[in-house]
Amino acid sequence: MTYFVLKYLHVVGAMVLLGTGTGIAFFMLMAHRSRDAAFVARTASVVVLADMVFTASAVIAQPVTGYLLVRELGLPLSEAWIAGSLLLYGVAGLAWLPVVWIQMRLRDLARASAASGADLPADYHRLFRWWLVLGLPGFGSVMLIIWLMIAKPTW
Template structure:
């Protein structure tokens, strides 16, 4: 039963991780496309909270439950699919850390612009471009991890 519970926690946390990421990206992207500064300020504030609350905790839960599942199932740690999964997860994490920083800058800049009734400053657009550039490899890295978790190719 322990294996089933740990696997359930692993799948549940991966759902929160990927779901929060894709949902946050969707809402932030379309808020920015709207160019409504007040809406952008609200969405970026909520995205930062969601990222810390859901993504942050699952970035810890995923490897913890994953390594424990490897142990419980008796998979060799050096299996190619495990090594690729770890590599892709690390790539996504390396993208996520600066993305969180960028989101906090986007939040602060949009809140200041909304308060002052001014357009978004050029720095906002530079940070937003970086957010997109880092989000793309993280998205595809997680798709790869999902495939490897399910297929476990030997």
């Protein structure tokens, strides 16, 4: 019974990470494409909140439930697919942390532009490019982790 509860929580956490990340990326991209500073500011505000509530919760829950699952099954952390997942989790985390800061900065820059009636500044566009670049390894790592969780390949 414990195993199935842990597995359920772990799978839900993976869905939250992937789903929230995908949704955030879609809504931020659509807001950015509008070039409407007020729309970008509102969207980025919701995105930052979603990252703090959903992504951060899943980021904490995943290693906890993963470790408890590994312990429940008696598997070593050195098992190839587990070690690979942990490495990719680190990559995703290293990409996600600056992305959260960038999202807050994008929100603030868009708010200032909307308040003054100005176009989004060059700093906004530079940071948005970094947001996209860092999002790729973050999202890709989560996709690979999910594949490893399902396939459990032996190398």
